[in-house]
Amino acid sequence: MKFVIKSISKNSGRLGQLRIKESKELQTPLLLQTTKGGSIPYLSAEVFELLSQDHQQMLQLTLSTMEQMSESLAQWNRSLSDYVGYPGYNTLLLLRDPCETTPTGGNDRDVVPLFTRHGKESLTAARYLDIVANFAPDVYQGLCDADTNPESTKKRVQKSVDRTERFMEQCYEQHSKLERLKDSTLLAPIVGGYSTFARTQSIKHARQQPAGSYGGYILEGFHTNGLAATELKPAQLLPIVEHCVQQLEEEQLRLMPGAYTPLLLLELIRLGVDVFDTSYAYCAAVNYKALTFSYVQDKDEHAAFLDVTDEAIKEDFKPLLKDCSCLACQKHTRAYIHHLYKTHELLGPILLMIHNLHHYMSFFEAIRVSMAADRLPELIEHVRMQNATTEVNYRIEPNNKVVGKAAMGKGFIAAAV
Structure with a gap:
């Protein structure tokens, strides 16, 4: 994956170009197409093609809605986008579904809970990397404890940072060793709730890794997904994001999944965040709103x-x-x-x-x-x-x-x- 900044403005954020493998260049700020079970909610691939013919596209897939496909994908010798019926599309794999509220709890020293339609599964870093290798997405996020929100205690926030560091040590180590991930790009998760100290600690751990260990950042742990993201207060969120952005390398891509409101999304873009998703459009539709x-x-x-x-x-x-x-x-x-x-x-x-x-x-x-x-x-x-x-x-x-x-x-x- 190659990300190039075209222009940066103090008042208007930054424009860039993202190229994954041999695909067409994607312009940033980029809007990912959120999927459920590998499909655009409610739409067939043919209808979506009619809808999106003049727009650049990249699929955002979530392990919480697709985990049951892991075994069959291990036997699949073509691309993940071919498997889900969108050949030629770039794919990004997330752990959690940004459209639905993620239950809290279930975190432990060595595991992260994955809530699927079949119940809760406990993922170790090794198990997570094995599953991701079966999917072989173009881009995927590193395993992290992002179970924090504006009400999280200082102790809970610190645990999320410490656990994420342990998970990511294994992710960095195994990423280069797994043959099916040789063409995949890893995104380093930045966690720490609403604590500038904890966020700085998370960023320092990522930046200490050897060059080329990851291809961008995913800022997590601000909300519990679903409608919770539409309720965030800009005065509370924006200073934390600005603090993070100031410590990140300019040449690295920055992603923030979640159903942020259009107004908050624009403020995040002005701060320098590059990639978002369509979960807000989905959340509006399923709640009867155009x-x-x-x-x-x-x-x-x-x-x-x-x-x-x-x-x-x-x-x-x-x-x-x-x-x-x-x-x-x-x-x-x-x-x-x-x-x-x-x-x-x-x-x-x-x-x-x-x-x-x-x-x-x-x-x-x-x-x-x-x-x-x-x-x-x-x-x-x-x-x-x-x-x-x-x-x-x-x-x-x-x-x-x-x-x-x-x-x-x-x-x-x-x-x-």
């Missing part, structure tokens, strides 16, 4: 979301978002998608996912254009206010709709339970 915030300067007032459960749109024959060119908005109305919700049809979340992914990918295109013109602060302010008099709230409220037994497992309901 993304409607504006990323183009205008004078109209905009809302962060459209709630498709709202009875007020049952006879609203406009698209989810005015002037949106996605497949959902071009062919369907708010009233129809509200009807799909009322009748528990599977097409409902499919259309919402199509719209939200299209909107978020276009948002990242606008981000890169703004950064190239050194106008990211203007975009941040527009996203913050949306031409309203008060700051827009991008927090995703969990779906608390009452679900009848007859509707269980159907359409939107399947996403809500």
Whole structure:
């Protein structure tokens, strides 16, 4: 993997290019496509190709949703992207699913818990590397204890750093010895909760490794994934991230997985974080929300979301978002998608996912254009206010709709339970 910085601005963050093996160059800030079980949620590969034909793509796969595939992948002699039905795509393997809340606890001196649909599995560093070798992804994260959040105690934070150092000693040692990982890039995890001291300790351990031991950083341990990431307070998170970024080499890639709000994401980009994912778009869709915030300067007032459960749109024959060119908005109305919700049809979340992914990918295109013109602060302010008099709230409220037994497992309901 090769990462090259194209430009750096004090006000607008940094633009870069990422090349993995012989693939096309990916522009950063980069948006990873979050998957579940190796698939884009609710979409077939053919539909996603129609949706993403003008956008660069890289798949974010998670061991918590794919661990059961390890044995069959050990016998697979082609690429991981071929196995999941997206040939030619670059792949990045994470330990945890950023779309779902990760249960706390289960950590021990020598193991990290992996929560799968089959229950909890305890991973040692050796076991983790064996599984990752079966997957043979293009990029993968090192094993870490990231079970921290804004409420974590000083003792819990320090344990996460100490354990991560022990895990990573084995990861660095074994990475170069495993034949199936010879073409894979390791990302060094930076943990330490909201302690600048602990974060510095984690960074020092990574930077003490021989040159070429890893190809970038993944900043973990800020939240427990899922909707928790949408609730983070910028005043609490941003100083910690800025502290970390100031100690990291400029030439190394920086990744932060999680459903950060669009406004917080922009602030992280301004600080110098390079790679994010689409978990925010997914979390909005499964909670009945279409993304409607504006990323183009205008004078109209905009809302962060459209709630498709709202009875007020049952006879609203406009698209989810005015002037949106996605497949959902071009062919369907708010009233129809509200009807799909009322009748528990599977097409409902499919259309919402199509719209939200299209909107978020276009948002990242606008981000890169703004950064190239050194106008990211203007975009941040527009996203913050949306031409309203008060700051827009991008927090995703969990779906608390009452679900009848007859509707269980159907359409939107399947996403809500």
